[in-house]
Amino acid sequence: MAYLDHAATTPMLDVALEAYVATAREVGNASALHGAGRQARRRVEESRERVAAALGARPAEVIFTGGGTESDNLAVKGIFWARRSADRRRTRVVSSAVEHHAVLDAVDWLAAQEGAEVSWLPVDALGRVTPQRLRAELAAADQVAVITTMWASNEVGTVQPVAELAAVAAEYGVPLHTDAIQAVGQVAVDFAASGVSALTVTGHKLGGPAGVGALVLARDVAVTPLLHGGGQERDVRSGTLDTAGIVAFAVALETAVRHQQEYAARVAALRDDLVTRVRQAVPDAVLNGDPNDRLPGNAHFSFPGCEGDALLLLLDAQGIACSTGSACSAGVAQPSHVLLAMGADSARARSSLRFTLGHTSTPEEVGALIAALPEAVDRARRAGSLRTSR
Amino acid sequence: MPDGVGKVVGVRVLAAMSGGVDSAVAAARAAEAGHDVTGVHLALARNPQTYRTGARGCCTLEDSRDARRAADVLGLPFYVWDMAERFQADVVDDFVAEYAAGRTPNPCLRCNEKIKFAAVLDRAVALGFDAVVTGHHARLGADGLLRRSVDLAKDQSYVLGVLTREQLSRSMFPLGDSTKTQVRAEATRRGLAVADKPDSHDICFVADGDTRGFLAQRLGATPGDVVDAATGEVVGRHTGAYAYTVGQRRGLHLDRPAPDGRPRYVLSITPKTNTVTVGPAEALAVSQVQARRPVWIGGPRPAAPVECEVQLRAHGDVVPATVAVTGDGLRAELHQPVRGVAAGQAIVAYRPDPAGDIVLGSATIAA
Numbered sequence: 001m002a003y004l005d006h007a008a009t010t011p012m013l014d015v016a017l018e019a020y021v022a023t024a025r026e027v028g029n030a031s032a033l034h035g036a037g038r039q040a041r042r043r044v045e046e047s048r049e050r051v052a053a054a055l056g057a058r059p060a061e062v063i064f065t066g067g068g069t070e071s072d073n074l075a076v077k078g079i080f081w082a083r084r085s086a087d088r089r090r091t092r093v094v095s096s097a098v099e100h101h102a103v104l105d106a107v108d109w110l111a112a113q114e115g116a117e118v119s120w121l122p123v124d125a126l127g128r129v130t131p132q133r134l135r136a137e138l139a140a141a142d143q144v145a146v147i148t149t150m151w152a153s154n155e156v157g158t159v160q161p162v163a164e165l166a167a168v169a170a171e172y173g174v175p176l177h178t179d180a181i182q183a184v185g186q187v188a189v190d191f192a193a194s195g196v197s198a199l200t201v202t203g204h205k206l207g208g209p210a211g212v213g214a215l216v217l218a219r220d221v222a223v224t225p226l227l228h229g230g231g232q233e234r235d236v237r238s239g240t241l242d243t244a245g246i247v248a249f250a251v252a253l254e255t256a257v258r259h260q261q262e263y264a265a266r267v268a269a270l271r272d273d274l275v276t277r278v279r280q281a282v283p284d285a286v287l288n289g290d291p292n293d294r295l296p297g298n299a300h301f302s303f304p305g306c307e308g309d310a311l312l313l314l315l316d317a318q319g320i321a322c323s324t325g326s327a328c329s330a331g332v333a334q335p336s337h338v339l340l341a342m343g344a345d346s347a348r349a350r351s352s353l354r355f356t357l358g359h360t361s362t363p364e365e366v367g368a369l370i371a372a373l374p375e376a377v378d379r380a381r382r383a384g385s386l387r388t389s390r
Numbered sequence: 391m392p393d394g395v396g397k398v399v400g401v402r403v404l405a406a407m408s409g410g411v412d413s414a415v416a417a418a419r420a421a422e423a424g425h426d427v428t429g430v431h432l433a434l435a436r437n438p439q440t441y442r443t444g445a446r447g448c449c450t451l452e453d454s455r456d457a458r459r460a461a462d463v464l465g466l467p468f469y470v471w472d473m474a475e476r477f478q479a480d481v482v483d484d485f486v487a488e489y490a491a492g493r494t495p496n497p498c499l500r501c502n503e504k505i506k507f508a509a510v511l512d513r514a515v516a517l518g519f520d521a522v523v524t525g526h527h528a529r530l531g532a533d534g535l536l537r538r539s540v541d542l543a544k545d546q547s548y549v550l551g552v553l554t555r556e557q558l559s560r561s562m563f564p565l566g567d568s569t570k571t572q573v574r575a576e577a578t579r580r581g582l583a584v585a586d587k588p589d590s591h592d593i594c595f596v597a598d599g600d601t602r603g604f605l606a607q608r609l610g611a612t613p614g615d616v617v618d619a620a621t622g623e624v625v626g627r628h629t630g631a632y633a634y635t636v637g638q639r640r641g642l643h644l645d646r647p648a649p650d651g652r653p654r655y656v657l658s659i660t661p662k663t664n665t666v667t668v669g670p671a672e673a674l675a676v677s678q679v680q681a682r683r684p685v686w687i688g689g690p691r692p693a694a695p696v697e698c699e700v701q702l703r704a705h706g707d708v709v710p711a712t713v714a715v716t717g718d719g720l721r722a723e724l725h726q727p728v729r730g731v732a733a734g735q736a737i738v739a740y741r742p743d744p745a746g747d748i749v750l751g752s753a754t755i756a757a
Contacts (some may be wrong), residue, residue: 310517313428313469332433332472383516386509 002320002365006205006297006358007154007182013207013252013359020209020248030241031232040243047250051214054257055201056190063215063233064246068181068202070226071215072102074237075177075198076148078223080110083145083175085224090145094137094174096121096129097341098155103148103179104337117141121149126290127158127342131168138172151180151199152187155325155338155354156289157298159187166195175221181205181213185256186264186295197221201253203245207359208252212245256359267357268296270366274355275299277370282377288339288352297357300325302339302348306380309333311353314376320369325354351384401520402426403562406506407461407468409453411577411584412525412565414460418580419564420523421464427523429461429468432510434477434501435595456584463581471513473505480504482595486608489632492659493734496704497593499549507557521560526550529566529746530558536687537746541569548704551738551752555687566746602633602641614664616644619657619673631659634666637674637730644668655729675727681737681753682719688741688750691715698750699740700724702731713739713750720753733757 003011012020028040045059052059065071076093083090095107097120110116119137121129129149138144147169152159162178169176175197183189185206191199198221202213217223217236229238256263278285278301286302303311308324315322324333335349355369405417407429421427431454454470461468481501488495511522527539528547536558539545553561565573570589577585592599609632616626626644628634638656648654654668679702686692695714700722701707710725722737735755740747 309469309471310513313467314517316467317428332470332474379517383513386512386516 002368003360004320004322004355004357004365004369006361007295007325007354007356008323009204009210010207010358011360012204012209012248013255015255016208016248016252019251020244023247024244026243028243030243031230040241043243043247044241047246050250050254051201052216054254055184055199055216056192056194057199057216058219060234061191061216061219063217063236064241064249065213065215065233065237066239066242067204067211067213068100068179068200069102071200071202071213072100072148072177072179073106074215074223074226075200075217076103076106076146077110078226078236079146079175079177079198079221080114080116081224082222084114086222087143089143091115092117092119092141092144094119094121094134094141094144094147094149096123096149096160098123098127098129098153098158098338099148099150100154100179100181103150107148116145119144123341125343127153127156127288127338128290128293129160129165131161131164134165134168135171138168138174144172144174147174147176149176149178151178151183151189152295153289153338154182155336156300156342157182157295157356158290159183159293159295162196163194166197169197170195175218182295184253185260186297188260189257191216198223203249203252206252206256208249209245212242212249214249263359264296267359267361270361270363271297271299271357273363274357274366274369277366278355278373281370281374286348288342288344295356297361299355299357300352301355302344302352303377303380304348304351305384306351306377307384308350308353310380310383311376314379315369315372318368318372318376320372322369323354323356325352400424400426402428402518403521403523404510404514404519405429405466405523406510406525407431407457408525408590409450409456409460409584409587410525410590411574411582411587412527412570414457414464414525414582414584415573415577415580416523416525416562416564417461417466418464418576418582420562421466423564425523427464427466428519429457429464429466430510431457431468431470432473432477432505433470434473434481434505456587460582460584463583471510473509476509477501477505477595480509485593485595486605488734489605490609490661491734492631492661494635494732495734496549496736497595498704499552499736502549503552507553507561511557511560515560521562523562523564525565526563527565527570528563530561530563534558536749537566537743538740539566540746544570547740547747547749548701548736548738551687551736551749552685553687554685558687605632606630612664614666616642616666616668618648618654619667619669625654625668628666631661631664631666634659635730636732642666642668671729674729676729676731677724677727679722679724679731679737680716680719680756681722682756684715684718684720684751684753686751688739688748692750696739696750699742699747701738701740702728702755703735706730708740711739719756720751731755 028036030040030044048059048062051062093116111118166176177198178196179200181202184201197218199216204210227238288300335346339349403425407413485497526546527544529537538547596604611629615624618625634656657669658667695712699708700711712723736752738752739750
């Protein structure tokens with residue numbers, strides 16, 4: 001099998017799995033006062049320190065959550081609510097047109113349910129948000145509650161100029177949240193140096209377990225909780241702490257960040273080889289996203305005349321796992337809002353396929369893709385021509 | 391091995407999985423027969439969320455999940471294909487247009503003709519599949535002949551009668567030799583949660599079963615007269631002739647009873663004048679049917695009139711008839727009169743056979 005969908009989820013690192021199993025065997029609620037509770041709390045706090053150190057944050061800034069979607073919702077809704085409570089005129093959210101649905105839909109929800117006004121920052125043909133556009137938006141609209149713009153695109157792999165965006169936000173005194181789920185472990189991510197106010201990270205994209213992640217939140221940024229209850233995590237995120245998950249997450253994150261440079265060099269070389277060979281095999285394939293500032297494991301193509309879901313089916317039958325990269329609605333692939341925002345038409349958006357490499361990727365897997373791709377493209381084109389001819 | 395999967399073993403087949411028990415068992419049988427089976431659920435509704443409750447058939451998110459779960463249990467790759475655009479154009483819009491034209495369409499038949507065994511089959515073939523397998527209750531043997539299911543109450547050969555030989559040559563119906571009871575028992579045995587799922591009824595895209603309301607929403611209210619066929623008198627008003635079907639008795643809301651005091655039925659619908667014509671039951675009886683666009687699948691186009699049996703609507707009575715080719719259509723002389731023959735429905739001709747009545751061909755009833 002060739003697993004080319006690491007951006008969806010990547011295999012757990014052995015060290016993380018071992019840490020998980022060892023911790024899961026222990027009893028103890030991290031909020032309990034007895035010895036077992038203290039032991040669990042110690043593991044959680046050690047993990048918090050590890051995550052903080054790896055991300056250039058202070059331990060008190062790390063809030064453990066149930067994963068990326070929760071962290072994004074907590075940041076977007078929580079900061080919006082808190083800032084609006086402090087000043088009722090702050091009702092605007094500034095976001096980008098290429099966010100993951102965890103941000104996109106949270107912003108839409110604020111617009112629909114909380115009367116938020118939204119400014120969607122456009123992107124260029126490579127999927128980049130520019131500091132100039134953010135500045136123009138902030139200059140035109142006063143009373144912005146929160147800015148949320150991703151660190152790197154889960155679809156096309158484009159890495160955003162986050163530090164520049166954060167600097168503009170800071171000029172206007174507006175907190176900026178960034179979804180860094182795809183970035184941590186792939187590119188250098190330093191919370192303090194970046195200047196962002198809040199940062200989302202999750203376990204299962206960097207070799208940890210699914211269902212655990214964190215929101216790194218600067219101490220001067222107020223946030224209204226989504227979950228109320230036992231008051232864990234600075235009262236921001238109630239719920240019994242998943243000690244084993246947190247420990248495994250921290251071990252994975254620390255490992256991924258420690259090895260980030262050599263990992264990125266190795267995976268980017270493999271990815272470059274994949275891109276070159278895909279272009280040889282399918283000369284009219286179009287690489288989407290920024291060719292330079294992109295995630296090391298990401299290769300995202302449009303295959304003219306094909307539908308992505310047909311290609312996926314054909315490659316899946318050959319044991320090759322990849323993704324159309326866009327969200328599903330009832331299992332039906334929708335044309336990617338990211339590609340549409342980048343100026344692609346609906347046909348090109350539907351014709352795209354994402355291959356993402358990770359820590360277990362091998363040249364053999366790339367070879368398997370290249371061997372299967374030409375026939376798959378051929379067949380998908382035949383199927384694709386039916387839609388227009390009938 | 392059940393009939394209908396016994397063609398060539400080891401071919402790549404696409405199982406259309408609606409989320410119901412029949413298509414799940416059909417897929418299971420195809421896989422067990424040694425074929426390389428891939429499951430596909432067809433997303434037919436534009437906004438499946440709006441069908442979250444109430445509707446049964448093939449449009450809800452729940453059906454999609456049921457189909458996926460069945461595929462998981464059977465260990466089949468599974469995908470959802472978005473056919474909503476085609477379904478809207480070829481089935482739903484056609485359904486509305488046919489009613490507007492005073493005819494009574496059968497959307498299931500149209501869906502088979504244009505979606506399942508056309509758009510889906512074509513895409514499947516282009517992608518390298520050899521055939522499509524469905525859970526229809528009909529027999530399709532190695533001889534290429536389409537026969538009624540052994541379960542006559544569940545027989546669906548009528549809605550498959552529109553398929554061409556070409557389409558049938560790439561189709562598999564593994565359930566034709568089984569009764570519905572047997573299919574349900576097998577689903578239970580195979581651990582399929584859909585074993586007890588109720589049968590789908592009605593029209594899948596009319597969520598609440600209110601066809602008249604569905605049409606009224608799309609065609610609007612167009613009040614007109616209900617006229618007595620014998621006297622030409624206006625005996626009532628209606629809000630849209632499209633809402634009526636030949637043979638209909640209930641819901642006419644006539645202002646006055648017939649002179650003879652007997653019930654009246656819809657005899658015909660005239661969209662041009664927006665008139666619904668009513669009359670007594672005996673005026674409904676039809677002895678001759680004209681039909682167009684015939685498809686001959688049980689043999690060559692007959693050179694001479696054929697003695698056979700015909701069925702004029704889904705689950706309708708079967709009557710003996712003489713069927714003759716006329717230009718580009720056909721004419722059926724019914725040996726006993728039939729009531730409630732509606733333009734737009736299909737006439738399907740069968741040759742009685744001890745091994746299951748054989749579909750000779752079909753055509754669309756014109757008058």
